Amino acid sequence: MTEENEMSESAYENLPGVLIASAECAPLVKIGGLADVVGALPKYLGELGIDARVIMPFHRQIKDRYAAQAEHLCDFHVGLGWRSQYVGVEKLVLDGVTYYFIDNEFYFGGPVYCGGEFEGEQYAFFTRATLEAIPCLDFEPGILHCNDWHTAMMPLLVKTQYQGAMQGGLRTVLTIHNLHFQGQFSHEFDRDLLGVDDSLATPDFVGHYGCDNMLKAGIVFADKVSTVSPTYAQEICTPELGESLDGVLRSRGSDLSGILNGIDREIWNPSDDAALPARFSAKSAWRKRLVKAALLEELGLDPIGEGEDVPLIGMVGRLTPQKGIDLLCPVLDDIMARNVRMVVLGSGDADLENFLRDGENRYKGRLCSYIGYNGDLSHRIYAASDLFLMPSAFEPCGISQMIALAYGTLPIVRETGGLKDTVVPYNRYTGEGTGFSFANYDAYEMLGCIDYALETWHDKPARKRLIQQAMACDFGFGRCARAYADLYLTL
Structure with a gap:
């Protein structure tokens, strides 16, 4: 000292x-x-x-x-x-x-x-x-x-x-x-x-x-x-x-x-998280895929076949306009056309809940909407997801993006409030960054950011580097x- x-x-x-x-x-x-x-x-x-x-x-x-x-x-x-x-x-x-x-x-x-x-x-x-x-x-x-x-x-x-x-x-x-x-x-x-x-x-x-x-x-x-x-x-x-x-x-x-x-790292720590079927650290981040496979099975989503590389997009939070969930409405079909799995955990606005239930029915095996809250399940979603979507209209701070980073899950956020303070947008030319961001509250700008994130995720060297940079962030309390x-x- x-x-x-x-x-x-x-x-x-x-x-x-x-x-x-x-x-x-x-x-x-x-x-x-x-x-x-x-x-x-x-x-x-x-x-x-x-x-x-x-x-x-x-x-x-x-x-x-x-x-x-x-x-x-x-x-x-x-x-x-x-x-x-x-x-x-x-x-x-x-x-x-x-x-x-x-x-x-x-x-x-x-x-x-x-x-x-x-x-x-x-x-x-x-x-x-x-x-x-x-x-x-x-x-x-x-x-x-x-x-x-x-x-x-x-x-x-x-x-x-x-x-x-x-x-x-x-x-x-x-x-x-x-x-x-x-x-x-x-x-x-x-x-x-x-x-x-x-x-x-x-x-x-x-x-x-x-x-x-x-x-x-x-x-x-x-x-x-x-x-x-x-x-x-x-x-x-x-x-x-x-x-x-x-x-x-x-x-x-x-x-x-x-x-x-x-965030309290005694609670949010992938190397010591009792809610996970497999624990991991930055040095063993490859074990995330074990958590991912277990979560897909738990939620009844289609497994990812041998040799396939299909990302899982997660969302955890209140289903309210403040959290930007309404941005999903015009582009959900476009997102699901990208060959992804998606899981949303939360409750709130009845219309948004019904929209997600309808989406789950239309994309059986690929989209899960868990209406309600389950603490242990939230831990598994943070750990299993490859990308974490948080397109808030405004966000005083937010801790979900910090938890995602701690678990090596790359956030996709709107540049507002604490999201702007905590997520460094990826620069493909310098390799710097910890996630992805977009500026305007616009569904199609969000979709473009998701596409950039998916493109980067499929670049395995870039993905590996970003996961390491994300898990190196210190947002402990x-x-x-x-x-x-x-x-x-x-x-």
Whole structure:
């Protein structure tokens, strides 16, 4: 370790405790990529000597599995509107990470996200309960790290209602995982539930086109704001991708940063992945074909004959327009005319699900659409596929392309957000690159990129070189945790 690194580690060890507030966290409950980040961050911050812990709702899915292991710390009531609501504070230590849970059966006995005004009330309650619970914890945080709109009112309340209550002060960070979701409700809603003063319901603070915007509150009041990739941090400051918040984001200037997400290599490691029928590393990447053969058999796809060289294209993710699945609609027949196998795993928009089911019926033995989610199957798709298609309309960061790279599967991505930051487009003249990319949100431009990827894949020396370059990429979460630790140092 260099002298500079030793000094850096020492600085991290002097950081105060970090309390990470989130609606979801893997492996306890996972709906989207937010859970993966919040699940990995405290573990890797701990390796830097930072005491980082998670606070989240005691969702029914968590309670059913872990209630017997959780320790009851305290309980009290908080005012929410005209009601006095019960708050239970539970503690669980799992795999070296400490979790605190806010318990209330009325608010957290159902779905993690239920939509509508009740979801706003759920997380208004979680906001108030969390801030009231902090003095009761067996831990004194100096930094409160909030995530997305569900916790974005906390920085506002810390600065306007809790200035003297947090001994020594509490600094706040807000990480935006997806700007599209903002938590917009009437000012009367925020005033009645959280006591937000009428003077704050203006465009300079939380007011936004006739509503109070919870995410905007966090952007305005957090000490630092981050998002999940450098390119996305730039994109959200533009009118095109700023979701009407580009002005307030630009106003934060250097207080806004983009920190690229990472993947937990203890989970996503082809050389030590229990979900695979054959494990491999960069030195034994030829063993990918064993996983591929097993997956084709598992999914009922036609086997690849002796001497044939047929690529498998994989997709894993939500079936929504944001993920670019609608780009498949006009060109699926063209893709399947290229003599490929294809597997898609995901769920979401009913029309897109039905489109993929119809495609599977028309291309029996060559296309599999698995509607739903299966964690072990996702591991096998990442490992078995030769190419991984991810044509997102926008992508704050994305981790699927990072996982694909770790498994020697070459991504085909649209140049947006974190996809642009993580996939280096292949240059046939220099041999550089780790995948393939296209710029415009256009189905036929995507098809041209797929053709280029297929042409390159059939060039065996180029294929071998690209797989090695892909698997050499380091998108482990340690780098991401260090970037957050550096951000904490600036508070």
